[in-house]
Amino acid sequence: MKAIEINNLNVNFNGKDVLKDITLSLDEGRFIGIVGPNGGGKTTLLRIILGLIKPLSGQIYVFGKLPEEILRAGNIFGYLPQILKVEPNFPVRVIDVVMMGRYGKIGMLRWPGGKDVEKSMECLSMMGVAALKDMLYGQLSGGQQQRVSIARALAGEPRILILDEPSTGIDVVGQEDFYHLLKGLQKKFNLTVIMASHDIGAITTYVDEIACLNHTFHYQGNPLGALDEKVMTNLYGKNVDVLMHTDICDKCERLRRE
Numbered sequence: 001m002k003a004i005e006i007n008n009l010n011v012n013f014n015g016k017d018v019l020k021d022i023t024l025s026l027d028e029g030r031f032i033g034i035v036g037p038n039g040g041g042k043t044t045l046l047r048i049i050l051g052l053i054k055p056l057s058g059q060i061y062v063f064g065k066l067p068e069e070i071l072r073a074g075n076i077f078g079y080l081p082q083i084l085k086v087e088p089n090f091p092v093r094v095i096d097v098v099m100m101g102r103y104g105k106i107g108m109l110r111w112p113g114g115k116d117v118e119k120s121m122e123c124l125s126m127m128g129v130a131a132l133k134d135m136l137y138g139q140l141s142g143g144q145q146q147r148v149s150i151a152r153a154l155a156g157e158p159r160i161l162i163l164d165e166p167s168t169g170i171d172v173v174g175q176e177d178f179y180h181l182l183k184g185l186q187k188k189f190n191l192t193v194i195m196a197s198h199d200i201g202a203i204t205t206y207v208d209e210i211a212c213l214n215h216t217f218h219y220q221g222n223p224l225g226a227l228d229e230k231v232m233t234n235l236y237g238k239n240v241d242v243l244m245h246t247d248i249c250d251k252c253e254r255l256r257r258e
Ligand SMILES: Nc1ncnc2c1ncn2[C@@H]1O[C@H](COP(=O)(O)OP(=O)(O)OP(=O)(O)O)[C@@H](O)[C@H]1O
Pocket: 013, 014, 018, 036, 037, 038, 039, 040, 041, 042, 043, 044, 045, 082
């Protein structure tokens, strides 16, 4: 089944084309990485999929339905926004943050019950942070907060997990573990995962496909194909960062040899 189907979609903010002629077809259970430069439209595309922004033109279907129908049905998406800032002393415990992710499931008019606590704890355990359940969320490290936020996104038992640059704040060693963990969740729950990232070199081994976005798609398909000099230049311009470039080319060589 198709999880996402987008046809010739355009988004315009204040007369500026932010997304141009976007077409995307994603099967259920696939893991796609969306990469591209700052301001390229990654967050906007995720928000379109979530039904939070209306396109200027074009169509989008989520499991064959319009985004507003999906929003009303609730419970399809787990969403990790790019910025989730909380005051260090804001009195909300880790377990409460995760329970918030259950509201789509609980409904606004019912109090959370034992099953909700159980499910929330299960998600914290899956993310390896169950021991933090009574800590204040704002006092955790960036990486810990990230794990808790993903537990929250999973707590509603979504069919599609949407992550906006989730590895920010996680160190390089932690990142590999983190992508590995996402891959495991994808397989375990046949979860469709859509992840915006800057980290094209690191995600290639984990995602099933990559879409390179700079207002329009410059590449879509097999991750290895994205690690191409021409694609990178189209995406980031001629002054593509030398360090990143070398890193990508090294990785590319290594993967081709394997
Ligand atoms: N609500 C909005 N109103 C007006 N312009 C917007 C709005 N949201 C985004 N934009 C503009 O659209 C462009 C794309 O922004 P977007 O946040 O989608 O990029 P991004 O690829 O996620 O960037 P980053 O890598 O920095 O997160 C930017 O120029 C931004 O200023």
